[in-house]
Amino acid sequence: MALTKAEMAEHLFDKFGLNKKDSKDLVEAFFEEIKCCLEAGEQVKLSGFGNFDLRTKKERPGRNPKTGEDIPIKARRVVTFKPGQKLKSRVETAPAVKD
């Protein structure tokens, strides 16, 4: 089972005894602030975890795989995640699992 916002809130409640509403709102706001920052075009650096970077891609030729029709892929801005060294070392030997 994958970790969700609900479980993260539950974890804060268990660990710090925050009230349930604050826990839930804080988890929600945590991801919302990151999204807002990226939306504004600014990189997010979470030391020990990793960086969320933005890349601007130029238009490039693409194709509709179903119809074979040529259609250009428009220029776009995308988010990339670059895990930090600490996170990388921690997951290297993770038990093989379940997607």
Added chain:
Amino acid sequence: MTKSELIEKLSGEFTQMQARDVELSVKEMLEFMAQTLQKGERIEIRGFGSFSLHYRDARVGRNPKTGESVQLEGKFVPHFKPGKELRDRVDI
């Protein structure tokens, strides 16, 4: 934006909470996420994206300084796939 700036922003938003609790909570969220991946489990945050592990096969690498060959073990690396809402909001 750095982690400490994120903590400051959230403290300003959650004035009913002790700033210290906001700080501990943010750090704990990241720690909990790292632990989840370390266990080989996925993270799925609706509207934000999902984190999973990708396997990299064992390979023969090279020490760039000496040119010497080294056998590298297979390993897992973290992977993030942005969710639809994040993709749409970030696009120009």
